[in-house]
Amino acid sequence: MLSYSSSTDFELTNLLRKGDNNAFNEIYKRFQGLLYVYACKVIKDKEEAEDIVQEVFLYLWDKRATINITSTISVYLYTAVRYKFFNLLDRKKVRINYEDSFRQFLEQGEYITDNNIRQKEFSKLIEQEIDALPDKMREVFVLSRKHYLSRKEIAEQLGISEKTVKNQINHALKILRGKIDLFTFLLLLFNK
Incomplete structure (x- = not known):
């Protein structure tokens, strides 16, 4: 019987590609904690770090048959965490830009709307006086x-x-x- 805990990273990667669930579990046990620590250092937010690590492992399992690991599984996983971190930064930047843009619109929109209302009221008053x-x-x-x-x-x-x-x-x-x-x-x- 195969001992997953004594298998090399290379062997586990090959088994993972074949859909071996136990190989995936062993990879998860070996790297989840280390990746979490690494993600916490990079991100500085424990919940986001945990989410990123989980996303990396979900992706690894989903793409196990087609994944192209050119070096070692550890290099691949650390790179994936870094990639997810940059994606997170991009999403946050877009969200911040969107929030700024929306806030600016609300501030200006309220001003424009307020002016339009005043102008309509003023026009209505003038029409009443003409009448x-x-x-x-x-x-x-x-x-x-x-x-x-x-x-x-x-x-x-x-x-x-x-x-x-x-x-x-x-x-x-x-x-x-x-x-x-x-x-x-x-x-x-x-x-x-």
């Missing part, structure tokens, strides 16, 4: 500012003089400026 203007003044103002008609065009369309159009627009602007200045002041006051 509150006297009928004829509102009609003149809307034709001027929303439909971009000239004073002459408005005067012809409404059958009034250009001077009346000018006066109505100026008066509407004066009313709206007073209201807008009040709204701007209130917005600044409550958003500090």
Whole structure:
């Protein structure tokens, strides 16, 4: 009967390639503790070190038939731990970059959203104030500012003089400026 504990690393590796579970168990017993100590020195986190060592052994068993070990099993295992460590660093870096990017988006997104909400509220208030203007003044103002008609065009369309159009627009602007200045002041006051 074959004694796995007295077998060389080379013999165990050959048996492992053939799917020998006992050979795998012996390799695990020989190297798990040493790899864990090595991983702890490299990683400085015991749980992550343990996870990496387990991943290396899982990979070793899963790929036992196709694994290409060009030197010794010990060199292969130590290299695999180091490789997993670098993968972990890359994942952490990506995660940190993602977290930074997400945090930046939230900070800027909140600012942008807040500004959009304020702008919509402000536009709504202006529309309400325009709607509150006297009928004829509102009609003149809307034709001027929303439909971009000239004073002459408005005067012809409404059958009034250009001077009346000018006066109505100026008066509407004066009313709206007073209201807008009040709204701007209130917005600044409550958003500090």
